[in-house]
Amino acid sequence: QYINLKKGNSDKHGIIRFYRESALEWGIGHASGEGSDPYQLTSGTEFGIWYGSSPAYALYFDTSKHAYFSANIDVDGIANLDVVDIDGAVDMASTLAVAGDVTISSATSTKPHLTITNTNADANSPQFIFKKDSSSPADDDEVGRIYMYGDDDAGNPFEAVLIRGITTDVSNGSEDSRLEFLTYKAGTQTSTLALNSGNVGINNTSPTYRLDVK
Numbered sequence: 001q002y003i004n005l006k007k008g009n010s011d012k013h014g015i016i017r018f019y020r021e022s023a024l025e026w027g028i029g030h031a032s033g034e035g036s037d038p039y040q041l042t043s044g045t046e047f048g049i050w051y052g053s054s055p056a057y058a059l060y061f062d063t064s065k066h067a068y069f070s071a072n073i074d075v076d077g078i079a080n081l082d083v084v085d086i087d088g089a090v091d092m093a094s095t096l097a098v099a100g101d102v103t104i105s106s107a108t109s110t111k112p113h114l115t116i117t118n119t120n121a122d123a124n125s126p127q128f129i130f131k132k133d134s135s136s137p138a139d140d141d142e143v144g145r146i147y148m149y150g151d152d153d154a155g156n157p158f159e160a161v162l163i164r165g166i167t168t169d170v171s172n173g174s175e176d177s178r179l180e181f182l183t184y185k186a187g188t189q190t191s192t193l194a195l196n197s198g199n200v201g202i203n204n205t206s207p208t209y210r211l212d213v214k
Helices: none
Strands: 012-020 023-031 047-051 056-061 067-069 141-151 157-169 176-185 188-196 199-202 211-213
Touching: 157 188
Parallel strands: 199 211
Antiparallel strands: 012 023, 023 047, 047 056, 056 067, 141 157, 157 176, 176 188, 188 199
C-alpha cells in the first residue's frame, strides 16, 4: 500500500506539512524550480525535510543519493557520528573534527585503503600529522605511535610492528627526539632501530655514534 502525491504542473511535486495547532513545525517536500513558495527545493530532483515556518532544510537528498545536513548529526543530544554507517564516498570541503575513535574496516583483500591526495601544482606534499599538545611537556614524552597488529597461531593479537616518536629532551632551544622501530623477536617486543638525535642505533635506543650497533 502507498500514498501518491501528484501535482499537474511543474511547480510543486508534493509537500506534506505537520502543524502543532496553527503553527507549522515540520515538512517533507519534493519540488522543482525556485518559485515564491518557500518550501520548494531548488531542483526538481531533490527531496528534503525542513523545520519551521521560515524553513531551513535539516536534511535533503539529490539524485546522486547524496544526503546534505544543515547542522551536526546529534545522537542523544551530542553532536557525533557514532551511529552513522557510510557505504559510499564522502566529500568534505572543510575540517572534520572527531572526538572519539575512527574505525575503517573491510572484508575484501588488500582493503581498506587510506589515500591522502594533494592536487596543487607546487612542490609541497600532503601531510599526515600527529600532535601531542601537553600542558606539562616532559622529557621522554611520546608524541605519536603507529601500530601494525597481527594474530599468532592461537588467535591472539600482538603488536607485530610498533613505530613511535619520543621527545627525549623538551628544553626550549635544545630539543631532542627519537624515532624508534620495535619488532618481535622470539616472542618479545624488541627495539630494533632507533633514530636518536642525529645518530642511528641498531638494537640500541641511545646511540652515541652516527651508527651504533649492539
